[in-house]
Amino acid sequence: MNPGGSALSWRRWVRSAGYAWAGIAHTYRAQPNFRIEVWAGAVALGLAVGLRVPPTPILLACALVLGLELLNTALEAAVDLASPEWQPLAKVAKDAAAGAVLVASLGALLVGVVELGPPLLRLMTF
Numbered sequence: 001m002n003p004g005g006s007a008l009s010w011r012r013w014v015r016s017a018g019y020a021w022a023g024i025a026h027t028y029r030a031q032p033n034f035r036i037e038v039w040a041g042a043v044a045l046g047l048a049v050g051l052r053v054p055p056t057p058i059l060l061a062c063a064l065v066l067g068l069e070l071l072n073t074a075l076e077a078a079v080d081l082a083s084p085e086w087q088p089l090a091k092v093a094k095d096a097a098a099g100a101v102l103v104a105s106l107g108a109l110l111v112g113v114v115e116l117g118p119p120l121l122r123l124m125t126f
């Protein structure tokens with residue numbers, strides 16, 4: 001961290017983006033759920049484009065799920081570091097973070113069904 005650096009420093013931004021990308025790449029390699037969510041989102045976006053429905057709600061739902069999965073991974077690592085032994089509070093932290101991902105995933109599923117369901121049904125009935 002460089003507290004004296006300019007907030008608009010291009011090099012600083014690129015370095016921060018590199019760290020962020022490392023976190024995303026690590027999560028993609030280490031978390032099967034994240035890989036499933038990435039590919040499910042890609043398929044849903046492809047369908048939205050192919051069926052000519054607005055892709056923005058699906059894009060936002062995907063960003064929410066993937067962002068929360070990244071936070072869940074960060075929290076799991078922090079809890080494992082702080083409390084490798086079994087602790088009731090560690091359980092609360094991990095379970096609540098997993099719950100956040102589940103809530104967002106169910107919301108994303110709903111968005112997908114509402115957006116893609118009707119045009120897919122029309123396609124299948126014609």
Ligand SMILES: Nc1ncnc2c1ncn2[C@@H]1O[C@H](COP(=O)(O)OP(=O)(O)OP(=O)(O)O)[C@@H](O)[C@H]1O
Nearest residue numbers: 031033076083084085086087088090091094095098
């Ligand atoms: N240190 C701990 N103390 C208490 N309970 C824990 C602890 N570590 C894990 N758990 C319990 O085990 C569950 C699974 O934790 P774990 O770290 O294995 O995540 P995971 O199932 O591998 O999640 P993911 O698949 O996202 O990596 C947690 O939700 C929590 O209920």
